[in-house]
Structures are given as structure tokens and as C-alpha cells.
Amino acid sequence: MKLRFLEVSVGVFVLLGIAALFYLAIQVSNIAEYRDRDTYHVVAYFDHIGGLKVRAPVTVSGVRIGRVAQIVYDPERFQARVTLAIQAGKNYLPADTQASIFTAGLLGEQYIALEPGGDYEMLADGDEVLFTQSALVLENMIGRVLTNISGD
Amino acid sequence: MIEFLSGLGRSGLHWLAVLGRASTFLFRVLLAQDAVVRRFRLTLAEIYSVGVRSMLIIMVSGLFVGMVLGYQGYITLVNFGAAEALGGVVALSLVRELGPVVTALLFAGRAGSALTAEIGLMKTTEQLSAMEMMAVDPYRRVFAPRFFAGFLSMPLLAALFSAVGVMGGYIVGVGLLGVDSGSYFSQMQAVTDWHEDVMSGVIKSIVFGFVVTWIAVFQGFDAEPTSEGISRATTQTVVVSALAVLGLDFILTGLMFGDM
Numbered sequence: 001m002k003l004r005f006l007e008v009s010v011g012v013f014v015l016l017g018i019a020a021l022f023y024l025a026i027q028v029s030n031i032a033e034y035r036d037r038d039t040y041h042v043v044a045y046f047d048h049i050g051g052l053k054v055r056a057p058v059t060v061s062g063v064r065i066g067r068v069a070q071i072v073y074d075p076e077r078f079q080a081r082v083t084l085a086i087q088a089g090k091n092y093l094p095a096d097t098q099a100s101i102f103t104a105g106l107l108g109e110q111y112i113a114l115e116p117g118g119d120y121e122m123l124a125d126g127d128e129v130l131f132t133q134s135a136l137v138l139e140n141m142i143g144r145v146l147t148n149i150s151g152d
Numbered sequence: 153m154i155e156f157l158s159g160l161g162r163s164g165l166h167w168l169a170v171l172g173r174a175s176t177f178l179f180r181v182l183l184a185q186d187a188v189v190r191r192f193r194l195t196l197a198e199i200y201s202v203g204v205r206s207m208l209i210i211m212v213s214g215l216f217v218g219m220v221l222g223y224q225g226y227i228t229l230v231n232f233g234a235a236e237a238l239g240g241v242v243a244l245s246l247v248r249e250l251g252p253v254v255t256a257l258l259f260a261g262r263a264g265s266a267l268t269a270e271i272g273l274m275k276t277t278e279q280l281s282a283m284e285m286m287a288v289d290p291y292r293r294v295f296a297p298r299f300f301a302g303f304l305s306m307p308l309l310a311a312l313f314s315a316v317g318v319m320g321g322y323i324v325g326v327g328l329l330g331v332d333s334g335s336y337f338s339q340m341q342a343v344t345d346w347h348e349d350v351m352s353g354v355i356k357s358i359v360f361g362f363v364v365t366w367i368a369v370f371q372g373f374d375a376e377p378t379s380e381g382i383s384r385a386t387t388q389t390v391v392v393s394a395l396a397v398l399g400l401d402f403i404l405t406g407l408m409f410g411d412m
Contacts, residue, residue, distance in 0.1 A: 019315075
């Protein structure tokens with residue numbers, strides 16, 4: 001009787017602990033993304049990436065289709081080289097797609113918005129997004145506004 | 153002056169000797185781990201006393217820590233109009249830091265001190281020597297199952313703590329303060345990464361379980377065989393475990409999230 005109680009309670013304990021891990025995995029973390037693991041990589045060069053970070057979302061029409069996989073500085077082009085990991089099931093980006101860095105909300109994080117073009121050819125793994133628009137830097141904008149005002 | 157220097161040297165040598173004894177002890181306990189499977193009933197009883205009976209305090213603390221996090225996070229975030237981000241704040245702080253650390257501290261107080269007192273008393277009443285006289289290896293019979301039980305229980309308890317804490321944050325954030333339930337969880341999933349955050353927390357709790365159990369069992373084994381010695385060893389267990397957990401947490405956090 002005593003042993004049985006021990007066995008049952010230890011079993012319940014271990015099961016509860018594993019259930020808690022599952023709960024953390026499924027409800028709390030983004031493990032669902034690991035399910036569609038096959039992604040293909042597309043490269044985009046930006047003059048200025050603002051506050052873009054690795055793992056920032058990549059969206060089309062506001063729908064998330066991937067994440068930023070890597071950001072490095074390319075010393076030959078003097079530009080930031082951003083690698084985008086796009087879910088392989090959504091292979092519908094025309095070759096003349098434009099990539100822009102936008103900000104979600106006022107204080108929000110920055111993300112990459114893709115706007116599909118009209119080309120019949122699609123972007124494949126390793127291709128480069130030719131048309132990019134850099135992040136808006138607030139100081140530059142204010143500077144431009146000030147020179148416009150003083151120019152009048 | 154010479155007095156001071158020699159005192160410094162003496163305490164340094166003392167701590168080195170303790171560290172050496174602790175390392176040989178750990179080595180012998182790890183060598184004796186085959187007893188865990190062979191004498192599974194002993195291990196079962198230890199998991200019961202170390203893990204199952206810590207469950208209640210861990211879950212209650214987790215619930216309250218989660219509730220406080222939800223409340224405090226809401227008060228700060230609502231100033232920036234970002235109360236929807238509450239889920240992310242609660243989940244990240246629980247999964248990365250508070251879950252493993254608070255669980256380890258509670259675990260040291262609840263289970264570690266009990267382990268030390270039990271083994272220390274066994275030593276004082278010469279049960280360990282008696283076992284050796286009967287050709288029963290105390291490493292296999294006493295230390296290995298206890299060590300394994302603590303090592304196994306700690307990650308499970310930390311996972312329970314975090315999960316219950318997330319629910320506590322939900323109760324306060326969504327139930328009382330009116331954050332939208334959908335955005336609570338979607339924010340949480342947006343910022344919490346399975347590998348980077350959850351698994352790092354699990355690794356942390358495994359390390360803490362190892363260290364706290366090691367300290368607790370060793371302090372019992374190394375205690376002076378007097379009633380005063382046991383009380384000192386029990387205190388030492390809690391103090392040294394707490395310091396070790398906090399220091400290790402700093403190092404592990406630096407290693408895991410250093411490049412962010």
C-alpha cells in the first residue's frame with residue numbers, strides 16, 4: 001500500500017512536470033514555428049537598417065511569412081546585408097519584390113515588409129531582393145524638415 | 153599583521169580542502185549512480201520526499217510570483233500604452249530567470265536543508281559507519297539515490313513554477329486588470345523562443361539542481377558529528393546554495409544571452 005502510494009505520487013509528479021514543460025512549449029513559446037522548419041533564404045541589402053534585429057518578423061500585406069535570420073555588414077558594398085528566412089510553403093514572391101523596413105506602432109519593434117511586384121519569375125533560395133527601402137531615421141527626417149522650413 | 157596573514161592563509165587552505173573533499177565526494181557519488189536503477193525503490197522514496205513534497209510550496213510561490221509580475225508589469229506598461237505586451241514580460245522573466253532561480257532557492261530551503269540534516273544525523277548516530285561495517289556502501293545506499301532525486305526533481309519543479317506563474321499572470325492581467333486574453337498569449341508567443349528562452353531556462357534549472365543537491369548532500373556528509381555541527385551544516389547548505397545559485401545564474405545568463 002505504502003509503495004503503491006509512493007509510485008503513484010512520484011508518477012503524478014513527473015507527469016505534471018513534463019506537462020508543465022509541454023505547456024511552456026506550446027502555449028508560451030513559439031514552438032509552432034519550428035514545425036514548418038523548411039525555409040529558404042533571400043538576401044536584401046539596406047543602406048540603413050535602423051533598429052532591426054535578428055528574428056524580427058518578415059511580412060507580406062501584414063501577414064508574417066518569415067523572420068530575419070542574420071544581419072551583417074558587407075564591407076564591399078558598404079551596406080547592411082540582411083538574410084530573410086521565408087517559409088518554404090509560401091513561395092510566391094516575384095523577383096521584383098520590394099523590401100522595406102517599417103516600425104510597428106510608435107515604440108514598437110521594426111520589421112520588414114515585402115511588397116510583391118509583377119514579375120513572372122519567383123525569388124529562389126539565395127536570391128537577392130533588388131529593391132529595398134531603408135529604415136527611416138528620425139533625426140534625418142527632422143533635419144530635412146528643418147532645412148525645408150528655413151529654405152522658404 | 154602576521155596574525156592576519158596567517159588567518160587568511162588558514163581560511164584559504166580550509167576552503168580549498170573543503171572543495172577538494174566535495175569534488176572527490178561528487179566523483180564517488182557519480183560513480184555510484186548505477187544504484188539508482190538497481191535499487192529503484194529507494195530512489196522512488198527520495199523523489200517523493202525531495203520532489204513531490206516540494207510541489208505545493210513551489211506551485212503556490214509560482215502562482216504568487218506570476219500574479220505580482222502581472223500586476224507590476226501592468227502598472228509599468230500601461231504608462232506606455234503597451235499593456236498588451238504584459239504576456240511577454242511575464243513569460244520571459246519567469247522562463248528565463250525567476251523560474252529557475254526562485255525554484256532553486258526554495259528547493260535549497262525546502263529539500264536541501266532536509267537532506268543535509270538527515271545525512272548529518274545519520275553520520276552523528278554512526279549509521280553510515282554501521283552500514284560500512286555491514287559491507288553496505290553508503291554511497292550506493294544513501295547518497296546516490298538522494299543525489300539523483302534532487303537532480304531529477306529540480307527541472308520539473310522549475311517547469312511547474314514557470315507554468316503556474318504564467319497562469320498567475322493571466323489571472324491578474326486578464327482576469328482583474330482587463331488585458332485582452334488573446335493578446336496576452338499572442339504577445340507571449342511572439343517574444344518567447346523555444347530554444348533561446350525555454351530551453352535555456354531548463355538548462356539553468358538542471359545546473360542548479362545539480363549544484364544545490366551536491367552542496368546539500370555533501371554538507372550532510374561533511375558535517376561535524378555533533379548536534380551543533382548538524383545545525384551549522386544545515387545553515388551552510390542554505391547559504392552556500394543560495395550564493396552558488398545566484399552567482400551561477402549571473403554567469404549562465406551572460407553565456408546564454410550575452411550577445412543580445
